Each structure stands twice: as C-alpha cells, then as structure tokens.
Amino acid sequence: MPLGKRAEYGDSRYAGLQVPFVADAHETLRQSMDCGFDFVVAPLVAPSRRPPPPPPKQGDPITPFLKPEDGLFLNPEWGNQVVGQISDWIDPDSAEEAVAKSSAVAFGEEMGWATHLSLQAVLLHPKSAACVNLARLTNQILQGLHHMQVWVGVPATAAEEEEASQDSPELDADSGLALKDPYVWWHQMRIMCESNPSLGVCLRVGPTLPHAATLQRWIGEPLRAVILSTSAFTTNKRGYPTLSKRHQDFITLCFKHNVQVILSDQQEDAPTNVKSAPAATEKAS
Numbered sequence: 595m596p597l598g599k600r601a602e603y604g605d606s607r608y609a610g611l612q613v614p615f616v617a618d619a620h621e622t623l624r625q626s627m628d629c630g631f632d633f634v635v636a637p638l639v640a641p642s643r644r645p646p647p648p649p650p651k652q653g654d655p656i657t658p659f660l661k662p663e664d665g666l667f668l669n670p671e672w673g674n675q676v677v678g679q680i681s682d683w684i685d686p687d688s689a690e691e692a693v694a695k696s697s698a699v700a701f702g703e704e705m706g707w708a709t710h711l712s713l714q715a716v717l718l719h720p721k722s723a724a725c726v727n728l729a730r731l732t733n734q735i736l737q738g739l740h741h742m743q744v745w746v747g748v749p750a751t752a753a754e755e756e757e758a759s760q761d762s763p764e765l766d767a768d769s770g771l772a773l774k775d776p777y778v779w780w781h782q783m784r785i786m787c788e789s790n791p792s793l794g795v796c797l798r799v800g801p802t803l804p805h806a807a808t809l810q811r812w813i814g815e816p817l818r819a820v821i822l823s824t825s826a827f828t829t830n831k832r833g834y835p836t837l838s839k840r841h842q843d844f845i846t847l848c849f850k851h852n853v854q855v856i857l858s859d860q861q862e863d864a865p866t867n868v869k870s871a872p873a874a875t876e877k878a879s
Contacts, residue, residue: 729786
C-alpha cells in the first residue's frame with residue numbers, strides 16, 4: 595500500500611524525499627508536500643547520537659540509549675507519510691564485539707521508537723551478505739508488527755573492492771552465490787526472516803545501472819521503493835536535469851508496478867568503483 599495521501603495530482607505516482615534528521619518533522623514534511631512529494635524518509639535518531647556503551651553487566655543500572663530529545667518527533671496522525679531510517683552506524687554483524695552488542699541494543703530501541711510513532715515503514719541497510727544477526731533481530735521485530743513494514747535497502751549495483759573478472763565473481767563455497775551481489779544481501783535477509791510479508795526491498799539507484807536482466811529480477815521481488823540519487827541526473831542542453839534513457843525506462847517500469855520513488859541527494863546512495871552494464875552513449879533529452 596503506497597504511503598502518503600494524494601488528492602490533487604491526478605495520475606501522478608507516489609514520490610518521496612529523503613531528508614536529513616530534524617527533531618520536529620512537521621515543518622519539513624509540510625514543505626516537502628508543498629513541493630509535490632507525498633512522504634519523506636528521515637533518520638529516526640540524530641546523527642550526533644553515537645553508539646551507546648556495551649550492555650551493562652548483571653546488576654548494573656541500565657541507561658537508555660535513546661533520549662526523547664535525540665529522536666524524531668512526529669504527530670502519530672502523520673505516521674503514514676514518514677519512513678523512518680535506522681542509523682547507518684548500526685551493524686549487529688560487526689567483527690568488533692562492542693560495536694555488535696551496542697548495535698543490537700540501539701537497533702531494538704530505534705525500532706521501538708518507530709513503532710511508538712506509528713510509522714508505516716522503516717528503512718534499514720545491511721552492510722553485506724553476512725547479515726545473520728541483523729536478520730535475526732529484524733525477524734524478532736517482525737513477529738510483533740501488525741501495521742509497519744520493514745524495507746531492506748540495497749544498492750542496485752555492487753561496489754567492487756578489487757578489479758575482478760565478471761566471469762569469476764567471489765563465490766560462497768556452499769551456495770555458489772556471488773557474495774558481492776546486492777541481490778544476495780536481500781535474499782539472505784528474506785530467507786532468515788522467513789519471507790515475512792511485511793518485509794520488502796528498497797533499491798538504491800545511482801549514476802550507473804546493472805544489466806537489464808538484473809533490473810527485471812528486482813521487479814519480480816517485493817520492491818517497495820527505489821531511492822534515486824540526484825547524482826543519477828545530468829544536465830540537458832537547456833540546463834534542466836534529466837535522466838539517461840535507461841534510467842527513465844527503469845523508473846517508468848517501477849511506476850507501472852506501483853513502486854514508489856524517493857529522491858535523495860545523499861552521495862552514499864551512489865556506489866563508487868562499480869561495474870555497470872555496457873551501454874551505448876546516451877544523449878540527454
């Protein structure tokens with residue numbers, strides 16, 4: 595079910611805007627809606643709120659990680675027009691034990707805060723296919739959810755850490771899957787969350803796109819939204835921003851399948867050192 599409350603935009607499709615953290619989201623939401631957006635994606639917690647200390651030992655007093663002044667504030671009646679974003683630093687699968695434990699605590703509190711705000715969806719970002727702990731915590735949350743969706747954000751194009759032949763990707767010896775493939779990140783989360791119907795995928799799209807077959811595969815998944823980075827736009831001869839023909843075709847396809855599109859100017863949404871599908875040079879129209 596699409597977010598937002600559209601009334602006067604005719605056949606226009608649902609579109610969102612990714613915004614930085616604001617303690618009181620009402621004014622930001624109002625301004626975004628005045629610009630024609632239907633909903634916003636906003637961090638649940640201020641970025642200045644860093645990882646809490648590891649959980650205390652038995653008998654020690656517990657200090658809450660999330661204080662009211664650190665979290666997003668929103669009137670519950672506006673909850674269907676905001677997607678909460680889990681803090682990027684959270685990584686329950688971190689090799690550092692202290693970070694992993696702190697992440698587990700913070701993840702639970704941020705999810706609890708999103709539920710308290712009656713949000714329709716929460717966006718989280720696995721760091722890789724090694725997301726067992728994140729999936730376990732997410733699955734626990736999903737068991738108690740009745741109205742809120744969880745979106746798993748993954749890049750459309752895999753970032754390559756080293757130059758490797760496309761014919762010999764890094765493989766998991768057991769499954770034979772390419773671990774660097776973002777589809778595997780999503781697949782791991784979905785399987786370990788028992789294909790919960792409240793779990794969906796959110797695709798981050800930057801200046802490059804993968805092969806057409808890969809994009810079609812995403813359309814066959816429960817794709818809830820696409821985060822379109824402003825870095826995907828170029829300037830045409832008249833000085834207006836425009837998308838390449840491949841980007842236009844993919845976004846049009848998403849709209850046809852009721853996939854919501856979110857505009858973002860956060861540069862991390864555009865992977866670097868990526869290997870994209872070969873394509874002919876396209877002229878901006």
